[in-house]
Amino acid sequence: xxxxxxxxxxxxxxxxxxxxxxxxxxxxxxxxxxxxxxxxxxxxxxxxxxxxxxxxxxxxxxxxxxxxxxxxxxxxxxxxxxxxxxxxxxxxxxxxxxxxxxxxxxxxxxxxxxxxxxxxxxxxxxxxxxxxxxxxxxxxxxxxxxxxxxxxxxxxxxxxxxxxxxxxxxxxxxxxxxxxxxxxxxxxxxxxxxxxxxxxxxxxxxxxx
Amino acid sequence: xxxxxxxxxxxxxxxxxxxxxxxxxxxxxxxxxxxxxxxxxxxxxxxxxxxxxxxxxxxxxxxxxxxxxxxxxxxxxxxxxxxxxxxxxxxxxxxxxxxxxxxxxxxxxxxxxxxxxxxxxxxxxxxxxxxxxxxxxxxxxxxxxxxxxxxxxxxxxxxxxxxxxxxxxxxxxxxxxxxxxxxxxxxxxxxxxxxxxxxxxxxxxxxxxxxxxxxxxxxxxxxxxxxxxxxxxxxxxxxxxxxxxxxxxxxxxxxxxxxxxxxxxx
Numbered sequence: 100x101x102x103x104x105x106x107x108x109x110x111x112x113x114x115x116x117x118x119x120x121x122x123x124x125x126x127x128x129x130x131x132x133x134x135x136x137x138x139x140x141x142x143x144x145x146x147x148x149x150x151x152x153x154x155x156x157x158x159x160x161x162x163x164x165x166x167x168x169x170x171x172x173x174x175x176x177x178x179x180x181x182x183x184x185x186x187x188x189x190x191x192x193x194x195x196x197x198x199x200x201x202x203x204x205x206x207x208x209x210x211x212x213x214x215x216x217x218x219x220x221x222x223x224x225x226x227x228x229x230x231x232x233x234x235x236x237x238x239x240x241x242x243x244x245x246x247x248x249x250x251x252x253x254x255x256x257x258x259x260x261x262x263x264x265x266x267x268x269x270x271x272x273x274x275x276x277x278x279x280x281x282x283x284x285x286x287x288x289x290x291x292x293x294x295x296x297x298x299x300x301x302x303x304x305x306x307x308x
Numbered sequence: 309x310x311x312x313x314x315x316x317x318x319x320x321x322x323x324x325x326x327x328x329x330x331x332x333x334x335x336x337x338x339x340x341x342x343x344x345x346x347x348x349x350x351x352x353x354x355x356x357x358x359x360x361x362x363x364x365x366x367x368x369x370x371x372x373x374x375x376x377x378x379x380x381x382x383x384x385x386x387x388x389x390x391x392x393x394x395x396x397x398x399x400x401x402x403x404x405x406x407x408x409x410x411x412x413x414x415x416x417x418x419x420x421x422x423x424x425x426x427x428x429x430x431x432x433x434x435x436x437x438x439x440x441x442x443x444x445x446x447x448x449x450x451x452x453x454x455x456x457x458x459x460x461x462x463x464x465x466x467x468x469x470x471x472x473x474x475x476x477x478x479x480x481x482x483x484x485x486x487x488x489x490x491x492x493x494x495x496x497x498x499x500x501x502x503x504x505x506x507x508x509x510x511x512x513x514x515x516x517x518x519x520x521x522x523x524x525x526x527x528x529x530x531x532x533x534x535x536x537x538x539x540x541x542x543x544x545x546x547x548x549x550x551x552x553x554x555x556x557x558x559x560x561x562x563x564x565x566x567x568x569x570x571x572x573x574x
Contacts, residue, residue: 183356188355190353220360223367229461244457245374252370
């Protein structure tokens with residue numbers, strides 16, 4: 100591969116998009132760790148202090164939802180809507196890519212679109228089941244017997260999704276440069292041409308996404 | 309093709325900080341082949357929102373079917389639960405151990421010792437225990453970690469019958485329950501064990517208590533969280549001062565009333 104041929108940088112994720120990502124990521128980590136400490140006996144033993152952990156878990160969830168709402172209100176909504184449209188839309192190349200990993204891709208490849216969709220659905224389901232867990236304690240009429248079970252299953256699913264995400268973003272040599280897009284906002288053009296050719300092409304044509 | 313400078317107004321623009329060359333021709337090197345034809349993009353499908361809505365809807369329906377499915381899968385998860393450090397629920401229950409291995413019940417050697425501040429210490433065999441008057445109840449089991457199992461059918465012995473055998477001394481105020489799973493223990497006051505639905509259970513759902521549930525006998529007190537319900541009970545010790553049990557030493561409440569302890573405010 101002809102790396103070094105071009106040092107041009109393409110702006111991939113706006114500040115709003117990056118904020119959304121990192122707010123979600125950090126909230127997930129805090130919720131994941133505090134949740135495991137509440138849930139796994141071996142960790143509960145290690146940490147003790149159940150009321151404190153529970154407060155951390157519940158308040159982090161509230162801050163997470165408030166922060167997401169704030170990003171929607173104060174962030175670049177046009178850009179977020181454009182990203183949502185990109186993620187919503189699967190063209191023939193996306194379907195071909197899902198089958199053989201060989202088709203030119205836009206700013207998000209089909210796998211990233213699926214990851215984003217599943218993550219969004221998990222967030223909604225986590226919030227709903229979490230609400231029932233929290234409110235069901237206060238009013239037993241809202242205590243759904245399966246809410247905790249579903250909350251757990253969501254945890255397993257999102258944990259494995261996260262492992263895959265971390266592998267591609269941090270370890271896998273050909274894809275890990277994408278992390279730069281989420282930290283610094285830009286990616287190298289030569290990398291983008293290999294992974295997101297249609298996106299590069301669109302920008303060369305001057306088209307907005 | 310336009311130069312980067314012509315597109316400064318667009319949202320997605322080149323940021324040519326280092327090298328302000330015009331973009332190289334697409335297809336100029338083998339590593340950057342051109343897009344053959346933009347018409348190849350073909351039809352666009354709105355799979356994203358559909359998938360999202362289906363996932364959310366499917367996830368919400370699981371509030372109904374998650375329990376039955378989990379019970380169906382429980383033979384599988386029961387094995388995996390121990391291997392994975394109690395990670396998996398088993399038929400609505402989560403089987404917690406503190407050591408990672410569950411004690412084995414041997415009817416020939418198991419004894420329930422009742423000692424401490426009593427006039428007549430007892431050492432009951434499994435058969436002795438089953439000969440005592442049998443009580444049954446249906447009650448809901450609450451765990452402090454947030455899960456509950458509704459309508460559990462228990463059968464066992466009311467504590468009063470055990471106390472009648474051993475004759476507690478006047479200074480006894482509480483019972484310390486010691487598990488075969490060392491060093492697990494917890495305690496209840498005499499007032500609490502005399503609650504009408506407190507029992508030493510040896511049957512669940514009409515069958516002898518299974519190993520994960522504390523075979524052969526466990527404490528059941530539905531008003532309190534499950535950590536007070538010592539499993540694999542082997543010794544009851546009458547004491548004058550309620551000691552801190554296993555979880556109490558880890559900061560949990562001595563009086564684990566459901567909905568009114570351990571940070572639960574009602």
